[in-house]
Amino acid sequence: MKITLVAACALVDADNRVLVAQRPEGKALAGLWEFPGGKVEPGERPEACLIRELHEELGITVKEACLAPLTFASHGYETFHLLMPLWICRRWEGQVIAREHKALKWLRAGKLRDIPMPPADEPLIPPLIDLLGP
Ligand SMILES: Nc1nc2c([nH]c(=O)n2[C@@H]2O[C@H](COP(=O)(O)OP(=O)(O)OP(=O)(O)O)[C@@H](O)[C@H]2O)c(=O)[nH]1
Ligand SMILES: [Mg+2]
Numbered sequence: 287m288k289i290t291l292v293a294a295c296a297l298v299d300a301d302n303r304v305l306v307a308q309r310p311e312g313k314a315l316a317g318l319w320e321f322p323g324g325k326v327e328p329g330e331r332p333e334a335c336l337i338r339e340l341h342e343e344l345g346i347t348v349k350e351a352c353l354a355p356l357t358f359a360s361h362g363y364e365t366f367h368l369l370m371p372l373w374i375c376r377r378w379e380g381q382v383i384a385r386e387h388k389a390l391k392w393l394r395a396g397k398l399r400d401i402p403m404p405p406a407d408e409p410l411i412p413p414l415i416d417l418l419g420p
Contacts, residue, residue: 292370293390294323294334302418309413319401343386347379357413361406
């Protein structure tokens with residue numbers, strides 16, 4: 287079984303809302319709302335990957351010191367096993383824009399249950415609610 291390592295981030299704004307991003311058409315799990323991030327490349331540090339992906343996908347600049355580990359997802363998909371650490375970030379430079387996603391939205395953690403997310407993401411919601419409130 288192939289394990290795929292994906293680095294993902296919950297960006298949190300001043301009102302404790304979390305950024306979710308809608309996967310574009312033509313990609314796996316199109317239309318579902320996810321945490322920004324992506325696949326760790328061979329030889330790449332996961333934190334460096336996340337900083338790169340946040341810049342590519344959202345146009346923002348994040349310092350490694352502003353990334354705090356929160357939890358992880360471990361989920362068996364048909365063709366690979368996803369292992370996805372989730373960091374929290376409250377501080378970044380630049381305006382968030384959807385460079386690769388179909389849409390972006392900021393939601394209270396308790397509202398994450400109301401939007402369609404990838405199955406791997408479900409266990410990530412309770413730790414977010416614990417940290418940020420519903
Ligand atoms: N970024 C991200 N990927 C997730 C989440 N949940 C989840 O199952 N995944 C899966 O993790 C894998 C990584 O996705 P990705 O499409 O972001 O990878 P990437 O940015 O490197 O894009 P690319 O492979 O098109 O270059 C996909 O199979 C995706 O479905 C999530 O919350 N965020
Ligand atoms: Mg991605």
